[in-house]
Every structure is written in C-alpha cells, then in structure tokens.
Amino acid sequence: MQTEFDRYKKEADFVAFKTIHERTRDFGVRDGKPDSLSEFDDQGLLIEVMRNGHMGYSATCETTPEGIKQAFAQAIAMTDASSKYPVFKFDKQIRPGSKGKYQTETKKSLDSLSLAAVYDYLKKTSLALKTSDQIISTSSDAMIITCKQKYLSSAGADFEQSFDIVINSMSATAQKGSETQTRSLHGGRGNCRQVGAEHFQLDSALRECDSISREAIELLSAENCPSETCDLILAPDQMLLQIHESIGHPLELDRILGDERNFAGWSFVQPQDFGTLKYGSPLMNIVFDPTVSDELASYGFDEIGNPAQRKYLIQNGILKAGLGSLESQMRSGLSGVANARSSSWNRAPIDRMANINLEGGDLTLDEMISKVENGVIMFSNKSWSIDDYRRKFQFGCEYGKKIENGKLTKTLKNPNYRGVTVPFWNNLVGLTKPDSVETYGSPYCGKGEPSQIIRVGHSSPYALFKNIEVFGGG
Amino acid sequence: MKTDILSYFKKFSAASFSLLESNEDLAMNLHSEESDFIRFSQSKVRQNTTVQQHEVTLQYQKDQRVYRIKFNLTLDFEQDTAKVKSVLSQLRIELPQTDPSPQFVPIVNNGSSETFKKAERPSTADVIAIIGSTFTDADLAGLWCSGPLRQASVNSKGQFHYFETDYFFFDYSIYDGPRAAKSFYAEDSWNLKNFIEIAQQAKNTLALLKKPSLKIQPGQYKTYLGPMAVAEVLGLFNWRALSQSSFKQGFAPLKKLAEKETLMSDKFTLVENLNLGYSTPFNSLGEIGPKELVLIKNGHLDNLLTSTATATEYKLESNYADPSESMRSPEVKPGHLKEQDALKNLGTGLYLSNLHYINWSDIQTARITGMTRFACFWVENGEIQGPIQDMRFDDSLFNLFGKNLIDLTETQHVYTDTATYLKRSLGAMKVPGMLLQAMNFTL
Numbered sequence A: 001m002q003t004e005f006d007r008y009k010k011e012a013d014f015v016a017f018k019t020i021h022e023r024t025r026d027f028g029v030r031d032g033k034p035d036s037l038s039e040f041d042d043q044g045l046l047i048e049v050m051r052n053g054h055m056g057y058s059a060t061c062e063t064t065p066e067g068i069k070q071a072f073a074q075a076i077a078m079t080d081a082s083s084k085y086p087v088f089k090f091d092k093q094i095r096p097g098s099k100g101k102y103q104t105e106t107k108k109s110l111d112s113l114s115l116a117a118v119y120d121y122l123k124k125t126s127l128a129l130k131t132s133d134q135i136i137s138t139s140s141d142a143m144i145i146t147c148k149q150k151y152l153s154s155a156g157a158d159f160e161q162s163f164d165i166v167i168n169s170m171s172a173t174a175q176k177g178s179e180t181q182t183r184s185l186h187g188g189r190g191n192c193r194q195v196g197a198e199h200f201q202l203d204s205a206l207r208e209c210d211s212i213s214r215e216a217i218e219l220l221s222a223e224n225c226p227s228e229t230c231d232l233i234l235a236p237d238q239m240l241l242q243i244h245e246s247i248g249h250p251l252e253l254d255r256i257l258g259d260e261r262n263f264a265g266w267s268f269v270q271p272q273d274f275g276t277l278k279y280g281s282p283l284m285n286i287v288f289d290p291t292v293s294d295e296l297a298s299y300g301f302d303e304i305g306n307p308a309q310r311k312y313l314i315q316n317g318i319l320k321a322g323l324g325s326l327e328s329q330m331r332s333g334l335s336g337v338a339n340a341r342s343s344s345w346n347r348a349p350i351d352r353m354a355n356i357n358l359e360g361g362d363l364t365l366d367e368m369i370s371k372v373e374n375g376v377i378m379f380s381n382k383s384w385s386i387d388d389y390r391r392k393f394q395f396g397c398e399y400g401k402k403i404e405n406g407k408l409t410k411t412l413k414n415p416n417y418r419g420v421t422v423p424f425w426n427n428l429v430g431l432t433k434p435d436s437v438e439t440y441g442s443p444y445c446g447k448g449e450p451s452q453i454i455r456v457g458h459s460s461p462y463a464l465f466k467n468i469e470v471f472g473g474g
Numbered sequence B: 001m002k003t004d005i006l007s008y009f010k011k012f013s014a015a016s017f018s019l020l021e022s023n024e025d026l027a028m029n030l031h032s033e034e035s036d037f038i039r040f041s042q043s044k045v046r047q048n049t050t051v052q053q054h055e056v057t058l059q060y061q062k063d064q065r066v067y068r069i070k071f072n073l074t075l076d077f078e079q080d081t082a083k084v085k086s087v088l089s090q091l092r093i094e095l096p097q098t099d100p101s102p103q104f105v106p107i108v109n110n111g112s113s114e115t116f117k118k119a120e121r122p123s124t125a126d127v128i129a130i131i132g133s134t135f136t137d138a139d140l141a142g143l144w145c146s147g148p149l150r151q152a153s154v155n156s157k158g159q160f161h162y163f164e165t166d167y168f169f170f171d172y173s174i175y176d177g178p179r180a181a182k183s184f185y186a187e188d189s190w191n192l193k194n195f196i197e198i199a200q201q202a203k204n205t206l207a208l209l210k211k212p213s214l215k216i217q218p219g220q221y222k223t224y225l226g227p228m229a230v231a232e233v234l235g236l237f238n239w240r241a242l243s244q245s246s247f248k249q250g251f252a253p254l255k256k257l258a259e260k261e262t263l264m265s266d267k268f269t270l271v272e273n274l275n276l277g278y279s280t281p282f283n284s285l286g287e288i289g290p291k292e293l294v295l296i297k298n299g300h301l302d303n304l305l306t307s308t309a310t311a312t313e314y315k316l317e318s319n320y321a322d323p324s325e326s327m328r329s330p331e332v333k334p335g336h337l338k339e340q341d342a343l344k345n346l347g348t349g350l351y352l353s354n355l356h357y358i359n360w361s362d363i364q365t366a367r368i369t370g371m372t373r374f375a376c377f378w379v380e381n382g383e384i385q386g387p388i389q390d391m392r393f394d395d396s397l398f399n400l401f402g403k404n405l406i407d408l409t410e411t412q413h414v415y416t417d418t419a420t421y422l423k424r425s426l427g428a429m430k431v432p433g434m435l436l437q438a439m440n441f442t443l
C-alpha cells in the first residue's frame, strides 16, 4: 500500500490512504443447535483528497493498482465538482501527521479461537439457559472481531491500529399462557468490549445462564410495573442507553452544526451552551475516554490522526465540551475531541462517540436502595426511542424490582420510563461508588448519510433519579 | 478499463464451483454497487464519497451443516479465487466439528434470470450544480445517492439469477430555523421540471410553518398520518412482527391477530408486492415466490413471512420469504379519502407528515412509541392553526390499524428504500395516508 500511496500523495493539496481489514465471526446457537454461523472478511481502501479546501472521498475494494487508479481519479473528479459548493473551506490542520501504534491488550489472541471451540461454548451456554419447560427459546451468540487499520497521509501521518473485540450475548424467552418474557445478558448486544480469547470463561457464563433463565421465568408471574411518578434506580446496563441517547448524541458537534438534520436529527444543545448549560445535577461527571484499556471504543488515534485523549464533557453538571472532530472544531470554533470515525473503508469519517462514561459517586448499592421510600429499579435495556432534538425519551427495560421503604420487594415486568433530557439529569441524586462501575457498549450506533454503524462504549455506576414517570405494559 | 461485473462474476462463480468436492454444495450471492453519495448541509456539499463495493457471500453446505462467509472481490481473479480456496480448505476442517442445522435446506437450482434496469439521470457533477442552484433560497440537508447496483443469487446446482439496476434518489429536508419540511425525489427517469416542482412543494410547506408553534398537551387526538408517517410505522411491521421464525421464538406482537383474539380494521390490507419492481424478483436463495403475497387482508392475518429455512425447522409451508423474513416490497392498499381533502376530513386534530424513531414499547400488546417530526400541525375546523412542538406517541398497532382507523387515502406514494447502512438497500414501499379517530400522545 505504501508504494501505491507514494504514487498519488502529491496529486492533491492533501492525500490520505486508509486501509481496513476487519474479520467478524458471528456465531449463533439457538436451543443447543446451530442458528447461524457466518463470517465477514471486510477489506478495502478509503482515499481522502483535499481540493480547494474541500475534503472528498473515494472508497474501493478493488485494491489492485488499476482499481486504486480509478478510485483516485474519481476522488479528484467528484471532489473538484463538490468543491464549487463547499459547506466550509478547511485548511490542512484538520489532518495531523500523527505516527504510532495502538493495539488491544489481550492475554490470548482471538485468532486462536477455532469455530469448534466457540461453538462448544455457545452450545453449552444455550443449553444451560433452558432450566425449565417454560423456556421456549434460548440463544447464545458471539461476535468475534479483529480489525486492522492503517493510515498514511501526505501530511506525514503513518499509524496502525489493531482492535480485538468480543460481543457476547445470551437470552432466554419464557412463556406461560399468553405471557411471554425475555431476559438477556445485559440486554441485546450490550455485553461487548475489547478483549482476547480469555473472555470465554465457561464456568462464570454458566452461572449467568442460570440467573438469566430464572429471571425470565420469574417475570412470567410478575406484576406489571405500576404507572406512577417515583424514584428510579437505573442499573449500569440501562444507563448505557441513557448516556448514549441523551448525552452522547446531543453533544455531537456535527449534529449541532446541522449536518445530521435530515437523518438522525439536530440537537437541543446550542453552541453558546458550552461552559454554561446546567445539563444535570452537580453529581454528574461525564468523560469522553478512548484511552480505557478494555472498553469497546478505545483507540490511539481517531481515523484522521487526532491523538486520543480523555476529556470532561460535563463536569459537576455543567456542559464543558462537545463531541466534535478537528473539522467540526474548525467550523464551530468550539473545543472538541478526537472522534472522527467511520464504520469501515467505504464511509467518510464523521463526528462520533467513542467511550462516553459516567463517573462513580459515594454510595453503595444498598445505601442507594435504602434512601428510596417508593421507587423502582430497572435492569437491561430492551426498548429505546428519543426525538430528533434528543429531548423527549422513552426507554424500556427487561426486569424491574419495586423498592418500598428502603428495601427491594416484588419483581416487576415491562418496566418503562419516560422523561425530558435536561430535567431528567437534573433529578440525578445519587451514584454508586467507582468500584461498582460496569462497562458495556453497543456495536450498533447508527448515524450519517450515507449511513454508518459504529461501536461505542459506555461505563456507568448505578444511578438514582427523583420524580420520574414510570409505567408498565398492557 | 472498467471490468464488466456480470462477466467477471460468471467466471468467478464457475471457478469457485469447480473447486467443490462431490458431497459439497455452494450458493453464492453478489452485491455490487458503484455509488455516488453526496451529502448536503446548508444547501452545500458537506461530504462527497464514491464507493466501489463488490461483496460476495458464499454459503457452503455439507452434511446438513451450513456456513456463510462474505468478502469483497478485488476483481483480481487469482486473488479472489485464492480466497475461495482458502475458505474451502478451512471449512472442510472446521465445519464438521459443529452440529447439523435444524434449518438445513439442500441447495437446488431455482432457475436462471437476468434483469437490467436503468434510470436516466444527469451526471452527479451536474446534479451537484442543480441542487446548489435550486436551493439557494433554502437551508437544505440531505443525501443524493446514485449509481449501478447489482445483485445475484447463483449456486453450484446451476442456478443463476442476476439483477442490475441503476437508480437515484434525493432524500432531503429544508429548514427555517427549527422549522422543517421533508421531501424526497426519485423517478424512473430524471425530470428537472418534476424535481423543481417537488422542491417548490417543500418550500410551500415550510412557509405554512411560519405561524407560532403550539404546545399540545398529551392526550388522545384525531390524527391524519401523511404517507411518509405511514411508511415509518410500516417499518415496525418489518421489525420482526411478520417473521414466522420470530413468531415461533416468542417475539410475536401480532400474536393476538394470528390467534384471532383481535382483528384489525377491514380497511387495512398489507401485501408483499414484488410487482412494484424495486427489488430483485428472487430472494437471496434465488427462490421466486408469489408476486403478491397477502400478509394482512381486511384486518385478518393471512400469512407470516415464512422462509424455506423456517418452514423446514417448524415443518410449515414456505412462502419463499427472504431468509431475513422481512418485507422487501410492502404495499398498504388504498382507501377512499381524497388526499387533497386531508385537512377537511381531519376537522380538528393533528396533521402529522412524519414520525421518527419508532420502537416497540410493549411487544405483547403491539404497542409502539415514537416521535412526531418535521412538518406537523394542529388543525381546527380544517384550518392549520400552527406547527406543533414535537410530541411522543405510545399506542398499539391494534388501535392504529384497528378500531381507530377511519379510512386511508385513495392516493398511494412510492418510497424507494433509502437505507445505506453498510451498503445500499434495494426495495420500496407503497403507502397511502391514514385518518385516525384517535392516537395516543404521552409526552
């Protein structure tokens, strides 16, 4: 690729070549039998060129000299046509000349995992999920991803990143009469991180299967979550969605700048809100942190070579900074982060979340529960919806418990809640300690035109909110 | 010299099949696109991306076991066939160590076909200039997408189905501060007059939004859903609600309908209609099912989408649904309302042109929640009073398409699939507008 890059690097004001080779093995076992065994070996090249201050892109999987020649010619032609109507004239500062390497820390390589080994793990866990005849369906899935990125630019950038990822999910569906309930390991695909083959620990997974399955059955005879306004404790595996939808997306500077209006939406956050908006209660500290070793969206550089750094987005409840790449920073004059990312070689980088984390507080979970006279605790996301300005949300969880006079009492099915972003976060009154923080993520954050799916990480403690509207199914 | 993809794929697939041993079978899918994506913001170009993407999926079958592997063709024949060789030798060792699949369907020859379609259109460079000059008086955000797209389903039993199209769409919205109107232009052949007329309609809608916005309290309101809003709701039917396999596994929002515990309105008929012509006539296995498959007929559930794999597992009859068991070409049949009388028929209530971010809120009662978006109005006595602040709804499909459905419009609109996650999606939906006696708003 170096030879090919050298051939073209002087042919525009700026030229970069990014190669991606990502192998995803996605294996699913249902009721102890193969459901889907599949693999995606994705390879290609993204060419970036700057002409007249406008950045344009051409992507190809034809990584032959002839294919690259055609792709480069298309990059120039389309970028020239587009540069007559540019949103903004950039300069070369938006593409730093970074050099270096990033690699996921692993104890055992993911490549060492054979299909047979993973299949065996999934089969055993899938069978362990069926603890009763009331369980009508069980599934156990693993996505095992190795991704290698290389970036070369005419500004001197030369860096390589290598990511090892496991997304492991399990679920059990129970049925009795007309009632059907599903319980899963931290909701959908929430259980994901950068890790090696050491992720697959059968003994602990079998224990988790047992509790997932029992809770699914327990939900069959549970009461519906009541409709009332009360205290609400959210477990970290729901907080991941709450953080993602009501903090991550509205803070993306390209949304605030209006690029996303036709698709994912705009934002209630205005440029002048940075430094002043009281986003939440003083307990609220949110960091952008791609430097955590095992979280899903950790990296050394964003995909245009901006070195990754930890940064407070919200500190003591006050909005400090947005999620904007070097391009959005230049357009808006606001401070941002290293977050220009794309879903693969065939899409241009845009402003993205990486790991967006809520820091811990000073309570144990027992202390937090003991503070609640009347409330509900909810676990594991199952439904999500929010408006295009990221104000009015409604989320549903798999499993709930009533809290009465400081104690957990009966199990609740179909727990849901709704609210409005800023008042909701201002009702945050308690967080559990840093040692209770749990780390999850999502492999499926959608955004962009053309659309892109990207991986994000979210870690959070348990969080207590006052006066929230909760309700059940039916 | 550009490689001709069809000839290359013929050569590549034949070479791949020749590598098989006697008890092995291979099915192969192609998705090849040459796409221009021009992303607009503030009526100017934010990003331009051209993409050459040729994805093949090999479905390898042996001894009742199935493995699928997808990779990109480089169009270097040696390199691409070497990849197939290495995949096959790996699978020969690894796959026997798994169990037989309960959904195993032997590969058979489902015939051969070649379909070619092409929409006439200006060059993308010209389109950029046209859009730039048509919307100088507006603040536009959106996506132009155009170019060839090819899909094929072939196999080692001799099947060869190939579909090639070249089409475009411009999916956009225009803004006056926070006020917005959504629009969409796609046609079998580009027509500048139509393009400008549709743009003008969006500008006219935006002008209607000038009045001060109204905050409507949560509650039940008589509601008109425009065709784009209906298309959004239809998306939920495609979120596992009509999948036989999901149904059997307990994800069954339409269970009460299937068990005739409840009915939807006799005005509501939903058909998978491949005659619309926007998707391949064959599914990804190469099966050719009925051109029209009625899913919900006058409020009764007639069919769930049942793939041959699901049919095998549960001993049912296949209706040749795609293995994903989602609709490729849904059509909601029209009603009797005149579209131009929408405000008059609504009288007093909410006129919603678009909805956003819909999800299940209670699967067992088919309850869905989502938001209003873009041009939505409060109407009194057939007159627009002003745009509304965004509202959240939470209501059951059994209400919306059941007792609360007054009627549908006699005009239907076709929306080509604009999804571009990972790659472009083929397909379209054809929907009318809907007038509802009540819709439940919660926030």
Ligand SMILES: [Zn+2]
Residues within 6 Å of the ligand: A244, A249, A444, A445, A446
């Ligand atoms: Zn997201």
